[in-house]
Amino acid sequence: MAETRTTSQEVQGEILDAVRKSQEAVVDAIKRWADTVQSITPSIPVPNLNLPYADKLPKPEELVANAYDFAEQLLATQRSFAESILQAAKPLMPGKNGGTAGTAPKGGSAAK
Numbered sequence: 001m002a003e004t005r006t007t008s009q010e011v012q013g014e015i016l017d018a019v020r021k022s023q024e025a026v027v028d029a030i031k032r033w034a035d036t037v038q039s040i041t042p043s044i045p046v047p048n049l050n051l052p053y054a055d056k057l058p059k060p061e062e063l064v065a066n067a068y069d070f071a072e073q074l075l076a077t078q079r080s081f082a083e084s085i086l087q088a089a090k091p092l093m094p095g096k097n098g099g100t101a102g103t104a105p106k107g108g109s110a111a112k
Helices: 002-040 060-092
Strands: none
Touching: none
16 A cells, blocks of 8 residues: 555656646746847837726736635635545445445345
8 A cells, every 4th residue: 555655646746747847848938938029029118098996906916826825725625525525434434444345234134
């Protein structure tokens, strides 16, 4: 069982490493693209539009932070739910703390 867990953790580590490397490549490509566009684009004056309530809109960084905060809360809720399901089904699971799979319930008889 420990070998399966170790193998699983190794696979997860490799997947996370691959995701991280691909994300770094995308960020690098976007940075190079933005630098290139900026270097070939003439300086264009930005009009002062004075949009009403523009200062009340959240910044992009705040939007990302809020989205990830929500995702973390959602994931924590889902984990708690899954753990509750396992706890509720524990009497049906074979092992030390669970029941014995394939046996008739106490006080009942097996199906014929």
